[in-house]
Amino acid sequence: MNLLRKKNATFLVLLGSLFVTSCKDLTKLNENPNGVQPDVVNPNLVMPSVLTESAKAFVNLGFQDIAGVVQHTQKDAWFSGHNDYDWGGDQSWTTYYDILKNNDLVYQRAVAQNMEFQQGVALVMKSLMFGLVTDLWGDAPYTSALKGELGGTANVLPKYDDQQSVYTGILADLEKANTLLSKPKSAYSSIVESVDVFYAGDPTKWRKLANSLRLRYYMRISSKLPDVAKAGIEKIVSDAANNPVISEAADDATMAYVGNNAGDSWPSTTVYDVSGSNYRRIKMCTTLLKAMQPTSDPRLALWAKKVEIPLVVDASLPAGTDKIVNGVRYFSPDKVGSTPIDTDPNYVGLPPSVSQLPSAYNFNPTPGQTSYNPHVSYINEIYTKASGGILKARMVSAAEVHFILAEAALKGWAAGDAKTHYEQAIKASLTAWGVGGNYDAFIAQKGVAYDKTLEQIMTQKWIASWTNATEAWFDYRRTGLPALAAGPVAKRKALPLRFYYMRDEVNLNKTNAAAALDKLETTANSQSDGKNSAWSKTWLVQGTGKPW
Known part of the structure; x- marks a missing residue:
């Protein structure tokens, strides 16, 4: 409310000044005395916004609904988009293009001022976001x-480039960035x-980072343009x-959250979320837990919380038994019947798209939108914290780079x-993730020790x-791996492959959007x-037979 009053007061001041200065040059009234015009701004002033908003955009995908798609997590409230891929057909790319617009300003101003470091950074970020x-x-x-600010239909309603052209442009920009960023730090003055x-x-x-992204995008196109991908990766490795x-x-390319x-x-912080719902509704997914538990993966304890009250089904108990003793909930078999139950004493995941009421899973006594399930991890x-420790946006990592090179080498490429x-x-x-001391024991285990298969790498x-x-x-x-399957109440019987073009774009940029839609291949x-x-x-x- 204070902000609203402040805006109203500002409006009245501006309105009064308009009457007083009505005979003056109106172009001067359009100059913001407290701002910086785009044609003179220092790129260092805009860069922080580009970097922080880009990092947040990656986390908002990879920690939220896409984590549901790949079955890292599931939600038990406000869950349909996360668990069931019920995306409503209106997914906007406005956030990403806003970031790209600011990043383009960084690049254009860096070129004008011959700031090669900022040019290189901007090209990396352009590639990351357009990718x-x-x-x-x-x-x-x-x-x-x-x-768009240039006006004209072709700029306001831009044409769509085909995917191959976009990836080709990205790889060219990253190679240019590699050159721009090749000097020692002391050689850059800005x-x-x-x-x-x-x-x-x-x-x-x-x-x-620029060259690691080149590896990412070469591998991305490897099923469609294998010769290009092979040559690109081998060039990077050989030199x-x-x-x-x-x-x-x-x-690793990471960004720590500030937490102010x-x-x-x-x-998912609860510090600024009084209800705590952003944290409370996220659960570990069974699929991820079942992959990590057999090998006692040391990362699991960092990512997941153990169940508060384990479940035990005991045939020796009298019929009708359902009681908690010393922090364990005991059932007689007749109380369970044919209802699925997970009695793991440590970690219990929520299965993917398990039901229309996932909060009821594993005999939660308080199902519903505001439930708290003590029987699921x-x-x-x-x-729940605002910042600190492992709370970082992680966009590109050494782990990803080495996995890419392992896959390339498995293909027989010189990597x-x-x-x-x-x-x-x-x-x-x-x-x-801070558990490097566990490496020797972890890598020696069956299931982790290298077995020469793409399935293990992926x-x-x-x-x-x-x-x-x-x-x-x-x-x-690209690979169909790991072999993830949609849950029983998912919107379709397979995992989704892309986002929907948003309705406004399809309606307003009709000709160009229609041309892009026409090139999509429908499936069952x-x-x-x-x-x-x-x-x-x-x-x-298209034409790869993947992932299904």
Whole structure:
């Protein structure tokens, strides 16, 4: 209310000044005395917004609904989008294009002022965000995007570039960034460490990020353009001195949350959420737990909370027994009947899309939107905090890089030794999560020790993508691994493949959107939606037979 009163007061002051100065040059009235005009702004002033908003965008996908898609987590309240892929057909890319618009300003001003470090950073961020857009939707405005202020139909209603062209442009920009960021830090005169929330103005680390993204996108297109992907990855590996990549967890592209308010805190924090619902409704998914428990994965205790009250079914108990004794709930078999029950004493996951009332799972005594289920594992309580420790946006990691190279080597490409990269990937992930000391025991276990299969590489990569589940989703589309299955009440009998183009875009940019839609391939799961379906196939997976 105070903010509203302040805005009203400001409006009255401005209105009064308009009457007083009505004879003056109106162009001067349009100048903001408290702001900076885009044509003179220093790119260092805009860069923090680009970096922080990009990092938050990745977490808002990979920790939220996409974590549900790849079955890292499930929700038991306000769950339909997370568990069941009920996305409503109106998924907006406005947030991503807003970030790209600000990033374009950083780049244009950096070019004008010959700031090569900022140019390189902007090209990396452009690639990261346009990569996300085409990964999520398919064809999208690229070469004609971000020009709306120029006016004209072609700029206001931009054409869509095909996916292949977008990936080609991304890879070219990343190669250019590699060159721009190749100098020592002392050679750049315009670096302000405090505005770079990823790497504190370290051009070498940004260069590693640029080349790691090149690996990501070469592998992304490997099913469609295998020769291009093979040559690109082999070029990077064969000339490591001029194409350094993220190889150690210390160089992961991360952003720590500040925790001063709801906007800069971890999204499930209860510090600024009085109800606690953002945390309370997220549960571990059975699929992830069943993959981690047999190997006593040391990351599990960091990510998940043990059940508060384990369940026990005891045939020796009298009929009708349902009681809690010493923190354990006991049932006689007749009380359970044919209802599914999970009696693991430590971790119990919520199965994917298990029912129309997932809060009732595992005999929760208080099902409903505001329930608290003591018989299912919540995510670790550290995720109730606003900041600190492991609460970081994680966009690209050494683990991902080594998994990519392990897969490339398994294909027979000149990318090093598959076993070595696989083991380095595991070690990097454990190190990043603070449990690197467990590596030797963990890697020696059956199921973790390298077995020369793509399934193992992709399964471990899927686990390591915790909180960055978008990468696991994109890998699943490309490989069909791990072999995830939709739950019984999911919107379709298979996992979705893309986001819907939003209705406003389809209606307003009709001609260009229609051309993009026409290139989508419908599937048995997309028929009821038509072309604009989450189950239609984009160019990236058409003709590959993947993931289903």
